[in-house]
Amino acid sequence: MKDIFKNIMLLLIVMLSVTGITAQQAENPIVFADVPDMSIIRVGNTYYMSSTTMHMSPGVPIMKSVDLVNWELVSYCYDTLDDVDALNLENGKNAYGGGSWASCIRYVNDTYYVSTFAGTTGTTYIYSTKDIENGPWKVNKFKPSYHDHTIFFDDDGKIYMIWGVGKLRMVELKKDFSGIIEGTERVLIENASAPAGDNIMLPSEGSQLFKVNGKYYLFNITWPRNDMRKVVIHRADNITGPYEGRLSLEDLGVAQGGLIDTPNGDWYAYLFRDFGSVGRIPYLVPVKWENGWPVLGENGKVPMKLNLPQSKGLIPGIVNSDNFKRKKTDSKLPLVWQWNHNPDNLNWSVNGKKGFLRITTGRIDNDILSAKNILTQRTIGPKCVGETKINVSKMKEGDIAGLILLQAKYGYVGVKFENGRKYIVMVNTESEKSEEVVRLPLKGKKVYFKATCDFTSMRDTADFYYSLDGKKWEKLGTPLKMRYTLPHFMGYRYGLFNYATQTTGGYVDFDYFKIDYN
Numbered sequence: 225m226k227d228i229f230k231n232i233m234l235l236l237i238v239m240l241s242v243t244g245i246t247a248q249q250a251e252n253p254i255v256f257a258d259v260p261d262m263s264i265i266r267v268g269n270t271y272y273m274s275s276t277t278m279h280m281s282p283g284v285p286i287m288k289s290v291d292l293v294n295w296e297l298v299s300y301c302y303d304t305l306d307d308v309d310a311l312n313l314e315n316g317k318n319a320y321g322g323g324s325w326a327s328c329i330r331y332v333n334d335t336y337y338v339s340t341f342a343g344t345t346g347t348t349y350i351y352s353t354k355d356i357e358n359g360p361w362k363v364n365k366f367k368p369s370y371h372d373h374t375i376f377f378d379d380d381g382k383i384y385m386i387w388g389v390g391k392l393r394m395v396e397l398k399k400d401f402s403g404i405i406e407g408t409e410r411v412l413i414e415n416a417s418a419p420a421g422d423n424i425m426l427p428s429e430g431s432q433l434f435k436v437n438g439k440y441y442l443f444n445i446t447w448p449r450n451d452m453r454k455v456v457i458h459r460a461d462n463i464t465g466p467y468e469g470r471l472s473l474e475d476l477g478v479a480q481g482g483l484i485d486t487p488n489g490d491w492y493a494y495l496f497r498d499f500g501s502v503g504r505i506p507y508l509v510p511v512k513w514e515n516g517w518p519v520l521g522e523n524g525k526v527p528m529k530l531n532l533p534q535s536k537g538l539i540p541g542i543v544n545s546d547n548f549k550r551k552k553t554d555s556k557l558p559l560v561w562q563w564n565h566n567p568d569n570l571n572w573s574v575n576g577k578k579g580f581l582r583i584t585t586g587r588i589d590n591d592i593l594s595a596k597n598i599l600t601q602r603t604i605g606p607k608c609v610g611e612t613k614i615n616v617s618k619m620k621e622g623d624i625a626g627l628i629l630l631q632a633k634y635g636y637v638g639v640k641f642e643n644g645r646k647y648i649v650m651v652n653t654e655s656e657k658s659e660e661v662v663r664l665p666l667k668g669k670k671v672y673f674k675a676t677c678d679f680t681s682m683r684d685t686a687d688f689y690y691s692l693d694g695k696k697w698e699k700l701g702t703p704l705k706m707r708y709t710l711p712h713f714m715g716y717r718y719g720l721f722n723y724a725t726q727t728t729g730g731y732v733d734f735d736y737f738k739i740d741y742n
Contacts (some may be wrong), residue, residue, distance in 0.1 A: 274287075288357065313596060318594070394410055413442075473521055502677075640720075675689075
C-alpha cells in the first residue's frame with residue numbers, strides 16, 4: 225500500500241512539473257513585437273530598458289520590469305529629437321529608417337543616462353534625469369554622430385564611448401557631456417568581426433560594454449555572408465585593451481545586446497531576432513560563467529523556456545487599446561502611441577469625456593507616406609487584430625482617412641472623398657506602386673475598419689475588413705504580404721490617419737482603437 229501511495233505521489237509530481245511548473249515559465253521571445261537594439265540596466269530589484277523607434281515621436285522609449293519578462297512603458301527621452309525638415313516631414317524630406325538609433329542606458333551616482341545618435345542630424349545625444357519614470361530629461365548633444373556606440377562610466381570617473389563598424393574606436397568624453405576630449409580617440413579593436421571568420425557581410429557593430437569582476441566585456445553583432453547573425457564577445461583586463469575575442473552565440477540569428485544579472489545572481493544576455501515583418505523581437509538567453517567568459521545559451525542554443533516568471537500578457541505593456549476618453553488629469557495620449565515623424569500639434573486633439581481623437585488636415589500631401597499626424601503603435605505577434613470606428617461627416621473633397629498597416633509596403637482600408645462622394649477603399653502596395661484594389665460607395669457618416677496580422681512562422685499576411693454596424697464584417701480587397709524593408713527599418717505599425725490632397729481643414733473623429741492578440 226505504501227509503494228502504491230509513493231507511486232501515485234511521484235506521478236502527481238511529474239504531472240505538476242509538466243503542466244504547472246512549465247506553464248509558469250517565461251517563453252522566448254520575451255516580447256513578440258518590434259523592440260530592437262535593447263539596452264538594459266538593473267537598479268535594485270527594478271530593470272529599465274531603452275530601445276529604438278527611429279523616426280517616431282516621441283522617441284527612445286523607456287520600459288520598466290521587475291522580472292525581465294513583463295514590461296511597461298514609463299517614459300520617453302524626448303518629445304521631438306530635433307527640428308529639421310526630415311524629422312518634420314517638410315520640403316519633400318523624411319526620416320524613414322533614420323532618426324535616433326541604438327541607445328545605451330546607464331545608472332551612475334543616482335542619475336540615469338541614455339545616449340543615442342542620429343545620422344539624420346549628424347549628432348550624438350546624451351539624455352539624463354534623476355527620475356527615469358517622470359523626468360524631466362536634460363539633453364547634451366554634440367557632433368559627430370557616433371554609430372552604434374556604448375557609453376561607459378569607469379570606476380576612476382572617466383567616461384568613454386566606443387563605436388564603429390568592424391574597426392571599433394574609443395574616445396573619452398568631457399564630464400559635462402559637451403563633447404569629446406581631443407586627443408583621446410584611438411582604435412580599440414582593428415577587426416572585431418574576426419572571431420566570426422573572414423567572409424563577413426555586415427561587420428561587427430552594436431557595441432555594448434560591461435565590467436564584471438574587474439574585467440571588461442564588449443558585446444557586438446556580426447553577420448557572415450550566407451549565414452545568420454552572430455554574437456561576438458571581446459574581453460580585456462584594461463578598458464584600453466588588448467582585447468581577445470570569441471564567437472559566443474550562433475543560433476536562430478539571435479544577436480545584438482548585452483548582459484544583465486538578477487538580484488539572486490543569475491545572468492542573462494538580452495538580444496533580438498529579426499522576425500520578418502513584425503520587426504526585431506527581444507529574446508533572453510541564460511548565461512553561465514566559465515573561466516572568466518560568459519557562455520551563452522544551453523549547449524549553444526537559445527532555449528524557448530526560461531526559468532523566469534510567466535508573462536502576464538503584453539497588453540498594456542507594449543501595445544494597448546484606447547477609447548480616447550480622458551479625465552482632466554490624464555495625458556492626451558498614453559505612452560503606447562507614437563506619431564509618424566514630428567507631429568503638427570495644432571491639427572489633432574483628444575476630446576475629453578466624449579472620447580474621440582480628431583485629426584484635421586493642415587496641408588496638402590500627394591501620398592500617405594508624406595502625410596502629417598499618422599498616430600501609430602506596434603503590431604504584435606503571433607497574431608493581432610486592430611479595429612477602429614470613424615466619423616467621416618466632416619471630410620472635404622480629396623481627403624483620405626482610415627486605418628493603415630504602416631511600412632514601405634503598406635496597406636490600408638479607409639474612406640476617400642472624391643467628386644462629391646465618399647467611398648470605402650482598400651489600398652495595397654505589395655507591388656512597387658500603391659494600388660486601389662477595391663472601392664465601395666459609402667452613404668452613412670460612420671464606418672468601422674479592422675486589420676488582422678498573422679506573423680506565425682513569418683507568415684507575414686494581413687487582411688482588411690469593414691463594417692457599417694460594428695457587428696457584421698466584410699473582408700475588403702486583397703491580402704497584404706507584409707515585408708520588412710530597410711528603407712523604413714521598422715516592424716509594421718497600426719496607424720490612424722487623415723490627409724488632404726486638395727483642400728485643408730477637413731477632419732475625422734476616431735471613436736476608439738482596439739487591439740487584441742494571441
